[in-house]
Amino acid sequence: MQTHISTTPFGRRTMTLGQIANQARARAMPKEAVANKWHVFQHIREARELLGATDRSLAILNALLSFHRETELSAEGELIVWPSNEQLIARANGISPATLRRHLAVLVECGLIIRRDSPNGKRFARRSRAGEIEQAYGFDLSPIVARAAEFRDLAEAAQAEKRAFRVARERLTLLRRDIVKMIDAGIEEGVPGNWGRVLQTYQAVISRLPRTASRQFIEDICAELHELHAEIRDALESFTKTQNLNANESHFERHIQNSKPDSISESENGFRKKKEASGSVAETDNVRSLPKRDLPLSIVLDACPDMREAAQAREIRQWRDFLAAAELVRTMLGVSPSAWQEAREAMGEVQAAIALAAIYQRAEQINSAGGYLRSLTDKAREGKFSTWPMVMALLRARLDEGKHRQTPENVISEPGPLLEVSDSLLNSLRKRKL
Known part of the structure; x- marks a missing residue:
């Protein structure tokens, strides 16, 4: 029977209110709570940016979960694992001790594990004569069970954000392609308009786009490009309505406006023969x-x-x-x-x-x-x-x-x-x- 579970970490490590809140949340979880540790780990991996976790810290969390024999973690079961640093390093692909300590601290700050340090900081378990664990010191995996639903919601939010970001980038690509080709079409077909100004406006908007941009910034750029896209499209559509278009594109005759009777149009074949x-x-x-x-x-x-x-x-x-x-x-x-x-x-x-x-x-x-x-x-x-x-x-x-x-x-x-x-x-x- 366990006598006392430590609340504060061993040594020079400080205690924070966030760690107190995580411990209180773990104690308040229902006794019937059960979670598949690998399903929860998948949700944590998908939501790692929202949680503030790193790739290395997740590799260490994966190693810690592997030290628990059961796949299903229960609130009523033993949720503390006590591997040594050497064992953790071996299962975390041979990282350095300093890296191990740093990313264990990240897992604690993110509320993914809880430290249960012994009086001397060692990790071990004390067993009874019957072989049952009476007291264990190490890393408590209770947050994996207590916050399983939260991790699932965060993973869904992260997936939704990725989809929205992908849609925004696709929209930006389509708008850029449409605007550039419509400007070229307007010049090619002789549509009246200040196409130099239109191109300068487009380049001014695109020049504000950094190499890496947030979804919100991309959507703001898309909103400006959409207005420019609508303006160019309306100009081209208005011009086509004034023309006598032939249904067969191969017989389409391009209209070229020219205010100078003596000017030479680039579409005239006779230009190359004239002086x-x-x-x-x-x-x-x-x-x-x-x-x-x-x-x-x-x-x-x-x-x-x-x-x-x-x-x-x-x-x-x-x-x-x-x-x-x-x-x-x-x-x-x-x-x-x-x-x-x-x-x-x-x-x-x-x-x-x-x-x-x-x-x-x-x-x-x-x-x-x-x-x-x-x-x-x-x-x-x-x-x-x-x-x-x-x-x-x-x-x-x-x-x-x-x-x-x-x-x-x-x-x-x-x-x-x-x-x-x-x-x-x-x-x-x-x-x-x-």
Whole structure:
């Protein structure tokens, strides 16, 4: 017969009110309470985040449960196990003694076990002459029985939270995919609207999404994206209602609005056969005489300063930043995704981005940016195109604008940052007619 069950832990370990509450809950459980220890352990494992338990602590709890011979734990039975540290370490996959002590403390703090320490801190059981246990010192598994229903409810709540989180992530993925493809469809089909602003709004929302986000934060982002999704969808649906759609998609004729009678649409096949307007960025007849080295990023930015403004707060320090700005400029110019893809395939990503930057710099002089890019793409396929003439023409134009000022021979002064040009490049600009 047990004389006294210890309440406080042995040694320097402190006592907390939470431990007192867990002990009181264990004493108050009904005498007929019974629980399958492995079923309860499964519930604890599923609800470990809500309980504050760790993977290592659960491994130790699993080892402690294995020291109890019965699968069904009863309130009327003996619920104290007294394995040594060596035995626990062996059954917990060989963890270190320090790790064992630390995670045993976690199990106590979470209310999953109760310490029943002996006067000297040893774990053992005293038996009667008949072999029955009179007094045991070790770890009390009473919370496994007393809180079995609570653990089951927590496991169900954890599963519901996981499902809600998975649904929120799926919704976010679908909204992002729909918005991006609808924006591309709006540009491709010539739907009137400020698609550059729409894309900027979308990127502003997505940029606030961290690498790891809570379910509530993801749902808040989804709510904002849903409003943007509805706005884009309504614009596309309103546009389709105004068109005379053919039931056969293969005979669908795309409507392209153009306020300039003389402008050239990128969908017109005749564009590639027509002569470029006088406001074109550059001629490409002297491709073979151009240098065989790549254009430095600094020269491209000096020739196309509007790219810095298009990048907004982001600085363009390397080609990766330049390519990201080109994607934004594409939507501002209304260049379709198909035209942009063909240009990148024919020229390469960097050269296509430079060509697009030059078009953006002279956007006011070009009627159809998409059509002009397609024309340059055709020339690139034939090996008759290089971005050197375009960039050099823009630099030469800036040089001509600065001639009326009194500046050093190798400096072009304009509002904003100074454009420094080397002597060799300056002579090349003056001699070469691009």
